[in-house]
Amino acid sequence: MTTLPSADDLRRRAVDAARRCGVDLEALAGDRSVTSPVTGRSLASVRWSTAADVDGAVTRAQEAFGQWRTVPAPVRGGVVRRLGELLREHKADLGTLVSLEVGKITSEALGEVQEMIDICEFAVGLSRQLYGKTISSERPGHRLMEAWHPLGVVGVISAFNFPVAVWSWNTAVALVCGDPVVWKPSELAPLTAAASAALLDRAIAETGAPAGLSQLLIGGPDVGEALVDHPGVALLSATGSTRMGRAVGPRVAERFGRSLLELGGNNAAIVTPSADLDLTTRGIVFSAAGTAGQRCTTLRRVICHVDVIEELTGRLTDAYRRLPIGSPVAEGTLVGPLVHGAAYKGMQDALDAARQQGGEVVVGGGRRFEEEAPDAYYVEPAVVRMPEQTDVVRRETFAPILYVLPYRTLEEAVALNNGVPQGLSSSIFTGDHAEAERFLAADGSDCGIANVNIGTSGAEIGGAFGGEKETGGGRESGSDAWRSYMRRATNTVNFSGELPLAQGVEFTV
Ligand code: UN1
Secondary structure, eight states: SSSOOOOHHHHHHHHHHHHHTTTTHHOOOEEEEEEOOTTEEEEEEOEBBBBGGGHHHHHHHHHHHHHHTTTTTTHHHHHHHHHHHHHHHHHHHHHHHHHHHHHHHHHHHHHHHHHHHHHHHHHHHHHTOOOEEEEESSTTTEEEEEEEOOOOOOEEEOOOTTTTTHHHHHHHHHHTTTOEEEEEEOOOOOHHHHHHHHHHHHHHHHHHHGGGEEOOOOHHHHHHHHHHOOEEEEEEEEESHHHHHHHHHHHHHHTTTTEEEEEOOEEEEOOOTOHHHHHHHHHHHHHHGGGGGOTOEEEEEEETTTHHHHHHHHHHHHHHHHOBBBTTTTTTBBBBOBSSSHHHHHHHHHHHHHHHHHHEEOOOOEEESSTTTTTSSOOEEEEEOSSSSOHHSOOOOOOSSEEEEEESSSHHHHHHHSSSSSSSEEEOOOOOOHHHHHHHHSSSSSSSSEESSSOOSOOBBBBBEEOOOOOSSSSSEEGGEEEEEEEEEEEHHHHHHHSSOGGGOOOOO
């Protein structure tokens, strides 16, 4: 872990991986440089779409919708099944691109691709389970039922930190629900996006589905805004900062579109005196330092009982000192780089603010490889003891800073867990069953995800993913999240030969 790979080596690897996935690099090329956070140097150059391209993409998707919505859902599942197979075949290629474009360590990059495969499998099963209810009618000889129909074009705006998994959550489910997808990926990860889109295009072509079902728009914020405002986009699914969501939500609502928002998190773990501190330490370190602190589910706050806070802080400090930091594609690395200089500055500003607000940085916070790669931002994940939940703790800083706060009663701990504007993920580490249940109860954690004896990050496909308050309220991927991608029709069918009216109304002429 002493040296970083050369920029040339990374360029070669990226080009090879993208080509194998079917990307036409010549067609993709343009004047926008793609920087690898691994070296801080250019990886490739791509052409950006502009806002003017959005209408064409949405129109093509709408045309595909006209056909796709009449294809039976289990048949629609065939495209997603093929996509899943292709993702399996190209798992290593896509993993390489994720590592090179956003700096994830190999194991986590492969995990992201596995999450894509998992959602494909989930969605294929779902394609035979888009159930509506049959409801007893109050009228004799009547049937009341609900049917779920395809909704329309789904716009997906995704963030750098899960550059492709979040797209796949939306796309696999949207496709079986009968909806085409127009995707504006993070501008930081265009190659990974192009590779994933190429695999989907292949799945579409091989299964004879309409070509317009998948549209990729690599571009900047103007493209995202045009997608948000386009009346042809029935559902806009956006993942990113709360600031972005605050702009997107009202704009989509203004045109009576639907939005699905996955915004900031400020996730906490409560550690009680009965917690197994060995397991707790491992759970915390993965959730807090993994992905260099750049998951929306990253653990940012530990709320620890005063009786075990010294012991836990000591264990965390030891573990943090041993964290292998370096090239994400080198074997053994656990912490790769931050995505760019602005993320590094955000981390330094937050650490300064924490110190001013009474905090003590007990480990980490320094920079690595600065001489060797001045434009790459490798940092030592930091643990900061805070006397209380100050402003900086209540804010989401997208970097590996873990604040450790003391508590005395479980009520106080739950109040601290809930005392932030965000509501994505949360955990309790405890050996006491009653404490765990109190944390999971209606007056316990207010988050969309509440865990016991595991960290806040690393949710699996199957459960609905998302959170409350400033996290935006959206739910994606598992459980019944598919309903957001369909429209519900309530049908009353009269087979009685009479015309009784509901509520006993009489109206006979
Ligand atoms: C995100 O960071 O945007 O639960 C998504 C997790 C991952 C997904 C994170 N399965 O950490």
